[in-house]
Amino acid sequence: MKRFRPCDLDQPFLLPPSLQDWLPEGHLARFVANVVDALDLSPILDTHARKDGRGKAAYHPILLVRLLVYGYAVGKRSSRQLERATYDEVPFRYLAADQHPDHDTISTFRQVHLQELAKLFLQVLALCRKAGMVQLGQIAIDGSKLAANASQRKSHSYAKLSEREQKWLETVEQILKDAQAKDEQEDNEFGPGRRGDELPADLATAQQQLDRIRAAKKELEEEARRRAEQAAKEKEAQGGKPKDESQRKRWYRSAKGVPSQKELGNLTDPQSRVMIDGANNRYIQGYNTQIAVDQKQQVILAAEVTSQQNDRQQLVPMVDAVxxxxxxxxSLVVADTGYWNEGRIGELGERGVDVMVPPDGFATWRRTGTLPRNGARGPLAVKMRERLTSEPDATQYKKRSGIVEPVFGLIKELRHYRRFLFRGLEKVRAEWQMICMAMNVWKLHRHQPQVVLA
Structure with a gap:
């Protein structure tokens, strides 16, 4: 007769079970626990300290940081997903020490400490450098569009926003007049017994709509003002002489310091923009995410987010961030054609940074031997084309796509991060740094899974 091992679900344990028996050695969850223990979490811990010791015992911040870091590393960031995982999945149950914080607790913790959690990116990067994963030989920079937590249908042109602002302003004024007339009627009928500051329900809705419209318009106006200030500084520094035709056109468009009547603003997330997602060539309401990746182990060295639809102004800020x-x-920075900006590349060259970026129209020129009508024709563009068609620079540049694009593939395809949870540029930037921090933790684990970092 065949013998089987017992599998009785009611079998009692003779000794208490140990959390350390739940996962194999070298598991990512064990590594995350070691990493979190090695991080400086004092800014987070200090906010939870009470000198008098009153109140119900709370979940330890270290436990919640473990759940968030591991969750982001494996593609789970919803607070409800994380709560369920502490029951259903052994790694999360291990990291939570067999406790089960509810989704409200996880969500509130992340919102309160979002900026401090984002700063952990630098600490994890330091661990990667300590492990010898950062070489700083060739750095590849690239951008990709991620959807905002907002609908594209809520985007309207500046002219339309102005029209709707006037409409809702008239509505609010009419509601206030009606409310005042009603108050006077009731005072005459019942006496002045009401406080008189109650907000009618229809006024609350109308005022909310007006506030959203004004916030969207304000963001468009501030962005236009920033563009004008930047253009004015560049123009003064260069003695009024643009370095190329694109810079001259940008100066001209930005001179007025007011948004175009056709420029779109979103009512849900005013700082997000309608932009083309190059991966599938369609429009999304989103943000332009940026990463700089080291050649050796594809460690993310810098992670930024911008509301600008293209990458032309992002090269210098990303190099500065790295x-x-x-x-x-x-020493060497490579990027795709979208980053071509003769003025910016010249600025980096003066700083001693070697840059390889194909000029506008480079692909057409390499294929046909002729430049398109709008192709870059400045002196740096001519030199860059010659450089990228000669060895060994041509071979070196071809490595770019294999350095940085797989990182975006990991984030967007394998971890399914295609939409931000938060709204507003500051919070979105912090969330993006959390995502990139978790990716570096994952890479650090693959590099040396058995290391004890404490």
Missing amino acids: ETNVQAKC
Whole structure:
């Protein structure tokens, strides 16, 4: 007769079970626990300290940080998903020490400490450098569009927003007049017994709509003002002489400092923009995410987010971010055609940073031997085309796509991060740094899964 091992679900344990028996050695969850223990969480811990010791015992912040870091590393960031996982999935149950914080607790913790959690990106990057994963030989920069937590249908042109603002302003004024007339009628009928500051329900709705419209218009106006200030500074620094035709056109468009009547603003997330997602060539309401990746182990060295639809102004800020984060000078930076900006590339060259970026129209020129009518024709563009068609630079540049694009593939395809949870540029930037921090933790684990970081 065949013998089987017992599988009685009611079998009692003779000794208490140990959490350490739940996962195999080298599991990512064990590694995350070690990483979190090695991080400086004092800014988060200090906010939870009570000197008098009153109140119900709360879930430990370290437990919640473990859940969030591991969740982001494996593609689970919804607070409800994380709560369910503490019951259903052994790694989460292990990290939660067999406790089960509810989704409200997880969500509130993340919202309250979002900026401090984002700063952990730099601490994890320091661990990657300590492990020898950062070489700073060739750095690849790229951008990708991620959807905002907002509907594209809620985007309207500046002219339309102005029209709707006037409509809702008239509505609010009429409601206030009606309310005042009603108050006077009731005072005459019943005496002045009401406080008189109650907000009618229809006024609350109308005022909310008016506030949203004004917020969207304000964001468009501030962005136009920033563009005008930047253009004015560049023009003064260059003595009024643009470095190329694109810069001259940008100066002209930005001079007035007011938004175009056709420029779109969103009522749900005013800082998001309608932009083309190059991966599928369609419009989304979103943000432009940026990463700089090291060639050796594809560690993310810098992670930023912008509301600008294209990458032309992002090269210098990303190089600055890398040099600030790693406290070292970049030697070679490569990026795709979308980053071509003769003025910016010239600025980096003056700083001693070697940059390889194909000019506008480079692909057409390489294929046909002729430039399109709008192709870049400045002196740097001519030199860059010559450089990228000669060895060994041509071979070196071809490595770009294999360095940075797989990282976006990991984030968007394998971890399914295609939409932000938060709204507003500041919070979205913090969330993006949390995502990139978790990706670096995952890469650090693959590099040395058995390491004890404490």
